[in-house]
Amino acid sequence: MRLSGRNLKCVRGGREVFSGLDLAATEGEALAVTGPNGAGKTSLLRVLAGLLVPADGTIALEGGDAELSLPEQAHYLGHRDALKPALSVAENLSFWREFLGGKTEDAGRCLAAVGLDHAAHLPAAYLSAGQRRRLSIARLLSVRRPVWLLDEPTSALDTAGQALFAALMRDHLASGGLIVAATHLPLGIDARDLRMGGAA
Amino acid sequence: MRLSGRNLKCVRGGREVFSGLDLAATEGEALAVTGPNGAGKTSLLRVLAGLLVPADGTIALEGGDAELSLPEQAHYLGHRDALKPALSVAENLSFWREFLGGKTEDAGRCLAAVGLDHAAHLPAAYLSAGQRRRLSIARLLSVRRPVWLLDEPTSALDTAGQALFAALMRDHLASGGLIVAATHLPLGIDARDLRMGGAA
Amino acid sequence: MSLGPYASFIVTSYALVTAVVLLLIVWIVADYRRQQARLKEIEASGVTRRSGRSAADIR
Amino acid sequence: MSALAALIRRDIKIALRVGGGALIGVLFFLTVTVLMPFAVGPDLALLSRLGPAILWLGALLASLLTLDRLFTADHEDGSLDLIVMSRTPLELACAAKALAHWIAAGLPLIVATPVLGLLLNLDGTATLAVAATLLAGTPALTFTGMIGAALAVTLHRGGLLLAVLVLPLSIPVLIFGVAASQAAISGPLPFGTPFSILCALSLASLVIGPFAAAASLRHGLD
Amino acid sequence: MSALAALIRRDIKIALRVGGGALIGVLFFLTVTVLMPFAVGPDLALLSRLGPAILWLGALLASLLTLDRLFTADHEDGSLDLIVMSRTPLELACAAKALAHWIAAGLPLIVATPVLGLLLNLDGTATLAVAATLLAGTPALTFTGMIGAALAVTLHRGGLLLAVLVLPLSIPVLIFGVAASQAAISGPLPFGTPFSILCALSLASLVIGPFAAAASLRHGLD
Amino acid sequence: MKLTETLTDLANPTRFLALTARILPWLAAATAILLAIGLYQSAMAPDDYQQGATVKIMFIHVPNAWLSMFVWSVMSVAALGTLVWRHPLADVAAKAAAPIGAAFTFLALVTGSLWGRPMWGTYWEWDARLTSVLILFLMYLGLMALWRAVEDPSRAARAAAVLTLVGAINIPIIKFSVDWWNTLHQPASVLRMGGSTLDKAFLWPLLVMAIAFSLLFITLHLAAMRNEILRRRVRSLQMMQASRVSFTGEASSGPKEIGAA
Numbered sequence A, B: 001m002r003l004s005g006r007n008l009k010c011v012r013g014g015r016e017v018f019s020g021l022d023l024a025a026t027e028g029e030a031l032a033v034t035g036p037n038g039a040g041k042t043s044l045l046r047v048l049a050g051l052l053v054p055a056d057g058t059i060a061l062e063g064g065d066a067e068l069s070l071p072e073q074a075h076y077l078g079h080r081d082a083l084k085p086a087l088s089v090a091e092n093l094s095f096w097r098e099f100l101g102g103k104t105e106d107a108g109r110c111l112a113a114v115g116l117d118h119a120a121h122l123p124a125a126y127l128s129a130g131q132r133r134r135l136s137i138a139r140l141l142s143v144r145r146p147v148w149l150l151d152e153p154t155s156a157l158d159t160a161g162q163a164l165f166a167a168l169m170r171d172h173l174a175s176g177g178l179i180v181a182a183t184h185l186p187l188g189i190d191a192r193d194l195r196m197g198g199a200a
Numbered sequence C: 001m002s003l004g005p006y007a008s009f010i011v012t013s014y015a016l017v018t019a020v021v022l023l024l025i026v027w028i029v030a031d032y033r034r035q036q037a038r039l040k041e042i043e044a045s046g047v048t049r050r051s052g053r054s055a056a057d058i059r
Numbered sequence D, E: 001m002s003a004l005a006a007l008i009r010r011d012i013k014i015a016l017r018v019g020g021g022a023l024i025g026v027l028f029f030l031t032v033t034v035l036m037p038f039a040v041g042p043d044l045a046l047l048s049r050l051g052p053a054i055l056w057l058g059a060l061l062a063s064l065l066t067l068d069r070l071f072t073a074d075h076e077d078g079s080l081d082l083i084v085m086s087r088t089p090l091e092l093a094c095a096a097k098a099l100a101h102w103i104a105a106g107l108p109l110i111v112a113t114p115v116l117g118l119l120l121n122l123d124g125t126a127t128l129a130v131a132a133t134l135l136a137g138t139p140a141l142t143f144t145g146m147i148g149a150a151l152a153v154t155l156h157r158g159g160l161l162l163a164v165l166v167l168p169l170s171i172p173v174l175i176f177g178v179a180a181s182q183a184a185i186s187g188p189l190p191f192g193t194p195f196s197i198l199c200a201l202s203l204a205s206l207v208i209g210p211f212a213a214a215a216s217l218r219h220g221l222d
Numbered sequence F: 001m002k003l004t005e006t007l008t009d010l011a012n013p014t015r016f017l018a019l020t021a022r023i024l025p026w027l028a029a030a031t032a033i034l035l036a037i038g039l040y041q042s043a044m045a046p047d048d049y050q051q052g053a054t055v056k057i058m059f060i061h062v063p064n065a066w067l068s069m070f071v072w073s074v075m076s077v078a079a080l081g082t083l084v085w086r087h088p089l090a091d092v093a094a095k096a097a098a099p100i101g102a103a104f105t106f107l108a109l110v111t112g113s114l115w116g117r118p119m120w121g122t123y124w125e126w127d128a129r130l131t132s133v134l135i136l137f138l139m140y141l142g143l144m145a146l147w148r149a150v151e152d153p154s155r156a157a158r159a160a161a162v163l164t165l166v167g168a169i170n171i172p173i174i175k176f177s178v179d180w181w182n183t184l185h186q187p188a189s190v191l192r193m194g195g196s197t198l199d200k201a202f203l204w205p206l207l208v209m210a211i212a213f214s215l216l217f218i219t220l221h222l223a224a225m226r227n228e229i230l231r232r233r234v235r236s237l238q239m240m241q242a243s244r245v246s247f248t249g250e251a252s253s254g255p256k257e258i259g260a261a
């Protein structure tokens, strides 16, 4: 499997964020997108996830499921956690598990993997910032998707959480997955760097 | 000036988050609150900011302005940025500057200090995560408050931003301020550690 | 005791009051039983209050 | 299929928890109805003449009050991103969300109509007629309102013009709904004509709504 | 003082830019008015008799539609935390927010009244009377509605539950508003009596609203 | 000194439970006896020269109407307790009172309507008294909806308290609506300045019934408060159960007593 983007250009709010950007990542490889605030890391991930239409350039995923588009084969973990405060932790997770479909894992095991099993029946409104992040990570585990698009995934995680997540990423890579992660911090895994220039 | 809390206890959603907690910080001193996810760092800061009522215990600020309560002499920087997407960067900042009142700094200079002067006329909706964080930091600078209560202040900041913010915190401490910051990362300044136990 | 031409109105009102009051009483008693049963159930599973006393014991 | 069912189940669950349950919808409807006699005065004949309009207004208001956050809530917490990326066609997902909304907010109103008919001095047939028009017409309110809800995500700023264009879409529904109920109550027009127009409007909105909403969401995310 | 002015300016600016609220309110007002002729039939005398009631109902429902996010929006983006912590008494801040909301959403309704009066076949005096009562009464609607808006923050709940909690409070305003307009139009009661009660209600709500809202916010944040 | 001690004693939920368990049977018995006397007296009361036998509705309508207002006043006092002292027992009192008050209000409305048909020729009229009572009923329902809708009891209590205090404005409006506006409903004849104008033959049964219904309220309220306290114990024990499972082997968090009671 190989994810590649060529000559990508992104325009947001009438301003060019980046242009002429090339990237490539193959099976088992992680790409760490770095750069100063406002450089366009989040924008790049959203372009890859199909949430922003690039002004120019092409994106291709070779070797994946031919019937599915890249966004349909990808997980996106953004700043916003996609959690409903009114639902319990378990309800939140099992909703995404059913809705996203495809190959799924047991919800309880995923919660245990991120250390949230004891909180399964709490409403998500009661979670702390790091607990919310952990629940989002459980979503990545509960449904199998080869491509992970991660936007500052370790923010709000405590030290143990960061180590735990690094291990999960390593497992994902080992099982033939592919990761593109925007980050300001070391991810704790071997990753190729994609440095974005830009401002502020 | 001395901020102290004695025997603090916090109950949220019917569950005890922490109890019997003592803390103290004096002028020019920074307190780094650390601990695993869900330990109660954010809860502690919100108790200090007067946004949560402690179930038990007392908080005192000695040597500050006697006519003002602790929350009125404090800045709170939380996960949520208190920015209105419909307003421009400059409008957002100058609203808080006028609303919070007291001794104020020039808004333009504060924007320049966090490297956002070039974006002053953009709507806040256009800012990247780190730029939003920088704008929140500009709020701390634009109005002078002796106590800073910071919740994971460096999250989303790039490396340059973290260094810049560390310098700003050092300035604040040097001018007689006091900082209580919850964090999972080194703050980049000398700080006394307050370790919170707890779960998940 | 004769109730005059409007007997049905009088009887209906008394009957309704009786019915609603009985309903209230039944609801409250049933609720009490239910809470007691749940407390016993939880206690049977080994959770106790810090005071060490049974939560279901109210005397 | 199971994805859509999960979405519908989730949205109903949230609506019932956050809105306080289906009973709240009924209570709301009751309050709006109780409000009317205060406004127009205690003239029973007039009240029963206004009855259908009042019930329809209540339904419109209930749907407007709850619809505006149909997509913005999902947008703000990031769920919408994942829904757009998912393998479920966005049109179907939109339709599922609207359906869930209708079940949680529209159906209770229809069930409550007979009770409110009593308060408004409507007789049996009239109540039945109003309930029938509501059953046929409220889906149209939901499904046209959905377009506005989707536009609200797209146009955080500036483009309120478009959002404003949507409320007028529901006016025909309202007019034919009220006209059909009036026809059933007092004649002289036959009930069938406005009622079949109402059904046609509902069917049309059932198709147009999800497509328009999905198109607007797809182009509107950023 | 300048803090409150800044708050009012900000809220009005946001309301005008984002629109949603104010414009939807006016549009809903218009919908209600346009709908009525269809409901009561083309009886002009009856229409003009119902005119004030219709306008008042429209105003009440429109304010309901726009009020529910008064505090929740600030709560969700964290502004409310800073407002609660600030040196400005929370009661005053609440009052300022309500005032801004009234200026952005209530005033346009009053300005629109003459146009709608035409639609409802009201003559000049009648329109003026209705506009006057709206001017005196809509602040009461805003300031009682504000209590519901504050409760929405405390409860993490919105939509219909709030409407159900708030509507009973606004019934007296509606009664006296309509009564005063009716008195001005057709007598026989003098206009002054219900109008002064209306003003009294507004004044009372101007005091009670901010205190209740501030109490609810203070106890409800977490 | 003694009084404050008793009060703090009472404010302790466990003490409260013990006390209720002791006095509830007595209260129930007294209620039953007084109700029996009142019912007998009202059955024996003469017909009114104007209203005929329908005056018998008064003996249940008026106590229910009074209680509908009294219960809201009780909730208002409890609301102050919630907001000012943040006392959980005040929350419990307010929550337990709402359904009972709603029932009394409903009965006042229905018996009034049933009385109105023979007296005024209509079941319902949009006049100030009837309307304000209907608003009271809607507010009771709203409060109950609020209690049901919010999972966290202390959060619900605070919101309900604010709303209760705001709604308390309705009580004087109900009471004085007959004096302020000319309405169909008759003005106060028992509880009024300058003494009662009601004939002794009606006054006595009415007073006995009023006391009986008040006792009924107190009994039901105490019992409902007891239920509510138990419900909160169940809730906090369930939460402990949940956290116990997760924290096995973690020294720092032993079993904690949480929640209101």
Ligand code: HEM
Pocket: F058, F061, F062, F065, F066, F108, F109, F110, F111, F112, F113, F115, F116, F117, F119, F120, F129, F130, F133, F134, F174, F175, F185, F186, F187, F188, F189, F190, F191
């Ligand atoms: C649904 C209709 C009615 C409602 C909601 C209603 C409500 C009330 C209320 C709230 C009170 C207590 C007022 C106070 O303490 O000052 C009351 C008292 C009373 N009502 Fe009604 N009422 C209704 C119908 C009637 C009818 C039809 C009659 C008889 C013709 C009636 C006769 C009385 C009398 C005699 C009192 C006692 C007044 C006093 O001595 O203070 N009510 N009602």
Ligand SMILES: Nc1ncnc2c1ncn2[C@@H]1O[C@H](COP(=O)(O)OP(=O)(O)OP(=O)(O)O)[C@@H](O)[C@H]1O
Pocket: A125, A126, A127, A128, A129, A130, A131, A156, A158, B012, B013, B017, B035, B036, B037, B038, B039, B040, B041, B042, B043, B044, B182, E222
């Ligand atoms: N709004 C809330 N209602 C009820 N309980 C809450 C709420 N917010 C947090 N909690 C609970 O309080 C505990 C502490 O939360 P808090 O947010 O203070 O943790 P934290 O130390 O800041 O964690 P993190 O490192 O993840 O930010 C958690 O167990 C959480 O479940």
Ligand SMILES: Nc1ncnc2c1ncn2[C@@H]1O[C@H](COP(=O)(O)OP(=O)(O)OP(=O)(O)O)[C@@H](O)[C@H]1O
Pocket: A012, A013, A014, A017, A035, A036, A037, A038, A039, A040, A041, A042, A043, A044, A182, B125, B126, B127, B128, B129, B130, B131, B156, B158, D222
């Ligand atoms: N919604 C938007 N509309 C218009 N412009 C935007 C929007 N979001 C971001 N931008 C602009 O696009 C640029 C890149 O933003 P992006 O969020 O991709 O940066 P980033 O690299 O993720 O930064 P950070 O490290 O702060 O997260 C920024 O200059 C920003 O001002």
Ligand SMILES: [Mg+2]
Pocket: A041, A042, A043, A151, A182, B128, B129, B130
């Ligand atoms: Mg970013």
Ligand SMILES: [Mg+2]
Pocket: A128, A129, A130, B041, B042, B043, B151, B182
């Ligand atoms: Mg935190």
